[in-house]
Amino acid sequence: MKITRAHGNGGKQTAELLEKIFYPQFNSPPLQDRADASSLLIGGQRLGHTIDGFVVSPYVFAGGDIGKLSVCGTVNDLAVSGFRPLFLSAAFMIEEGFATGELERIVQSMQLTAASCGAVVVAGDTKVVEKGALDKIFITTAGIGVPFHDIMPSTARIKPGQSIIVSGDVGRHGACIYSHNSELGFTQQITSDCEPLVGAITQIFSICQPAFMRDLTRGGLATALNEIAQAAGCDILLEEAAIPVMPEVSGLCEILGLDPLYLACEGRFIAIVDEIYENDVLAILRAFHSSASTIGRIENTGKGQVWLRTVFKGTRILDMLYYEMLPRIC
Amino acid sequence: MINQIKRNIEKLGRRITVMEVCGTHTTAIHRNGFPSLLQDEINFLSGPGCPVCVTSSSFIDKLANIAQTAAVYSFGDMLRVPGNKVSLAQARAKGADIRIMVSPLAAAQQAAASGEPTVIAAIGFDTTAPAFALAVEFCVQANIKNVHFLTELKTIASPLRYLLSADPQFDGLLLPGHVAAVIGVQGFHFLSEYTIPSVVTGFEGRDILEGLSMLTDAIRVHATAVHNQYRRIVKAEGNKKAQAIIERYYQPCDAYFRGIGMLPDAGLRLRDEFAAWEYPLSDYTETEEQNTACRCGEVLLGRIKPYECPLFGMACRPDHPCGACMVSNEGSCAAYFRYGRETYL
Numbered sequence: 001m002k003i004t005r006a007h008g009n010g011g012k013q014t015a016e017l018l019e020k021i022f023y024p025q026f027n028s029p030p031l032q033d034r035a036d037a038s039s040l041l042i043g044g045q046r047l048g049h050t051i052d053g054f055v056v057s058p059y060v061f062a063g064g065d066i067g068k069l070s071v072c073g074t075v076n077d078l079a080v081s082g083f084r085p086l087f088l089s090a091a092f093m094i095e096e097g098f099a100t101g102e103l104e105r106i107v108q109s110m111q112l113t114a115a116s117c118g119a120v121v122v123a124g125d126t127k128v129v130e131k132g133a134l135d136k137i138f139i140t141t142a143g144i145g146v147p148f149h150d151i152m153p154s155t156a157r158i159k160p161g162q163s164i165i166v167s168g169d170v171g172r173h174g175a176c177i178y179s180h181n182s183e184l185g186f187t188q189q190i191t192s193d194c195e196p197l198v199g200a201i202t203q204i205f206s207i208c209q210p211a212f213m214r215d216l217t218r219g220g221l222a223t224a225l226n227e228i229a230q231a232a233g234c235d236i237l238l239e240e241a242a243i244p245v246m247p248e249v250s251g252l253c254e255i256l257g258l259d260p261l262y263l264a265c266e267g268r269f270i271a272i273v274d275e276i277y278e279n280d281v282l283a284i285l286r287a288f289h290s291s292a293s294t295i296g297r298i299e300n301t302g303k304g305q306v307w308l309r310t311v312f313k314g315t316r317i318l319d320m321l322y323y324e325m326l327p328r329i330c
Numbered sequence: 331m332i333n334q335i336k337r338n339i340e341k342l343g344r345r346i347t348v349m350e351v352c353g354t355h356t357t358a359i360h361r362n363g364f365p366s367l368l369q370d371e372i373n374f375l376s377g378p379g380c381p382v383c384v385t386s387s388s389f390i391d392k393l394a395n396i397a398q399t400a401a402v403y404s405f406g407d408m409l410r411v412p413g414n415k416v417s418l419a420q421a422r423a424k425g426a427d428i429r430i431m432v433s434p435l436a437a438a439q440q441a442a443a444s445g446e447p448t449v450i451a452a453i454g455f456d457t458t459a460p461a462f463a464l465a466v467e468f469c470v471q472a473n474i475k476n477v478h479f480l481t482e483l484k485t486i487a488s489p490l491r492y493l494l495s496a497d498p499q500f501d502g503l504l505l506p507g508h509v510a511a512v513i514g515v516q517g518f519h520f521l522s523e524y525t526i527p528s529v530v531t532g533f534e535g536r537d538i539l540e541g542l543s544m545l546t547d548a549i550r551v552h553a554t555a556v557h558n559q560y561r562r563i564v565k566a567e568g569n570k571k572a573q574a575i576i577e578r579y580y581q582p583c584d585a586y587f588r589g590i591g592m593l594p595d596a597g598l599r600l601r602d603e604f605a606a607w608e609y610p611l612s613d614y615t616e617t618e619e620q621n622t623a624c625r626c627g628e629v630l631l632g633r634i635k636p637y638e639c640p641l642f643g644m645a646c647r648p649d650h651p652c653g654a655c656m657v658s659n660e661g662s663c664a665a666y667f668r669y670g671r672e673t674y675l
Contacts, residue, residue, distance in 0.1 A: 002423040012649050256432065257407070257659050305672065312332070312535055314363020316669040322648035 009218055012320050037081035048083030050074055051142035057135055058180050063192035066139055067106035071113040072196050072266055074143040079201040080213040080269050082152040083145030088114055089123035093138040096131045117198035148205040157211040158232035160300030163278040165271045168289030169244040170221045174263030175252050190248050195267030203284045208277040216265040219321045225306045226320045235302025241311045244291035262321050331539040338546035339371040347373040349632050352506035353380030353660025354533055360669035362535040375500055375632035376662030378489045381454045383654040383661050384587045387413050389482050393451055397426035400447040403437040406430045411654045434465035442474040449609050452481040457508040459483050459598055460572040463579045469607055478609035481599055484585050488596030494524040502545040503528035507560035514568025518556045525554055532560040589627025626653035629662055636663040637674035
């Protein structure tokens with residue numbers, strides 16, 4: 001079998017790659033936990049560690065660039081796993097011919113983003129490859145953080161009746177990149193949702209210990225919820241009408257035949273909390289994005305399926321992403 | 331609206347079967363959860379209106395073959411459709427030059443600027459044909475020599491006639507609004523030769539419910555004319571400009587429908603005077619269709635439901651599809667699997 005782009009979309013085929021190649025070889029307990037960030041115990045101190053690679057094209061887009069994105073990705077993975085990000089490292093792979101001015105701008109935006117979450121870049125590496133060997137610039141970042149609280153978010157703490165809250169409208173980063181790359185020449189530029197989540201999550205930990213959180217990256221809301229439902233072994237019931245999607249995003253999706261629930265976000269997360277904390281968590285999140293909303297609940301039945309009650313009150317499955325979302329014919 | 335449909339059915343006194351001709355409708359019906367809302371009232375059947383699903387697997391073989399030596403532009407939802415040997419996505423992973431296009435004109439312009447030998451895969455129904463005609467017009471007017479088309483465009487009228495002539499097992503038809511936007515309600519007038527009512531319907535959930543309400547009403551009073559729910563878009567005469575550009579560059583031809591076979595005047599090919607822009611396939615030998623256990627053909631004709639195929643959800647799933655209907659965004663097997671498999675498996 002050959003690697004296809006579907007192996008990199010964060011959906012079912014990525015999962016197969018993990019199962020068949022990575023997990024059997026790197027047979028370590030923290031990796032087997034399959035969390036966004038690994039929880040490590042070093043000399044009695046718990047630390048969170050994660051790493052993420054960024055290959056976005058175009059490397060500058062409305063609302064951010066590959067530098068901001070690469071810091072957000074890593075600090076957000078740490079934060080939703082319950083760790084305050086402290087130290088970051090970054091590796092740059094650069095295509096020969098790339099302008100140093102552009103590189104400087106990217107590095108500046110990394111520094112700004114890291115500083116805004118109280119994180120410091122403490123190690124780095126630079127490689128330059130011959131022209132054509134990669135597309136302009138790829139960045140990999142890794143990060144270390146310390147727990148916000150002794151009680152960590154975990155799928156084991158997901159219980160029936162808990163509320164599922166999304167921190168803002170979904171699908172915007174994916175839609176932004178599609179509208180940049182589409183030859184249709186969309187005049188209305190959709191701004192990416194790329195942003196660090198550390199501020200909002202710090203505030204949530206000041207009022208409660210969320211059962212579980214996940215940032216919505218590749219594969220979008222639908223993929224994240226399917227992974228959670230399977231890991232927790234509970235069904236999830238969502239209200240379609242409550243899921244915030246910007247009209248510009250749904251419009252683009254309609255034209256291109258995409259589904260916003262599967263589009264990547266880079267600055268949105270879901271928090272699963274006990275119902276008694278729902279309103280307080282919503283109030284915190286709405287100070288950042290007024291569209292933050294409770295979108296569903298953990299059900300007390302089922303075997304790990306995500307169900308969607310449509311705006312017409314019909315019910316259907318909200319499935320995993322099986323392959324790269326592809327623009328349709330008609 | 332749901333209640334109106336339920337009242338119509340109650341007056342009729344029996345559960346009815348509705349065929350949605352178009353794959354976009356199938357997907358929208360299931361995505362909106364209508365089968366769960368109307369399970370006692372309506373049995374939904376999918377028809378032959380998914381362009382990817384009715385395309386022959388040998389068309390995929392041809393494209394994969396051409397992409398060894400030329401750039402091939404294809405719509406994205408063709409990529410994972412299994413050919414007899416490989417899908418375009420698999421061919422691409424092995425190094426074939428296959429590119430996803432959204433607009434055929436933009437693809438033609440890009441290819442013309444590059445000067446590389448390029449083939450544009452022209453598939454789709456009446457809705458999509460004008461977009462390809464614009465790309466052909468650009469190549470003809472600018473006398474572009476490096477861009478060719480591999481054309482398997484289809485029209486919806488012929489397969490509908492085929493369905494209605496062969497003892498149809500449904501009470502009414504939901505007709506595709508986007509096809510009607512091009513050919514007009516008049517393009518479907520031949521349907522009044524048959525006794526089955528039909529409604530040209532849009533694709534939003536509300537459109538579909540209104541279409542179903544009109545259709546159930548028409549079935550109740552035996553109003554066999556073609557009705558139009560999608561009035562805000564679809565005119566009686568259709569889009570004259572789109573019709574004119576199709577007419578200028580294409581002429582009808584017999585066409586192969588996967589699962590049905592050859593149908594008379596069911597396709598479009600470039601007119602003889604523009605034949606220089608059709609990709610010459612003189613040295614190509616057809617391969618036989620494979621996957622004999624796959625019952626896509628019967629699914630496309632509404633003779634069986636996707637879950638009645640023995641491969642559905644077992645050997646055939648979205649991550650390893652046996653037939654096009656499990657791959658396409660508009661495919662009925664994909665819609666049944668993605669939105670409702672708990673109910674069927």
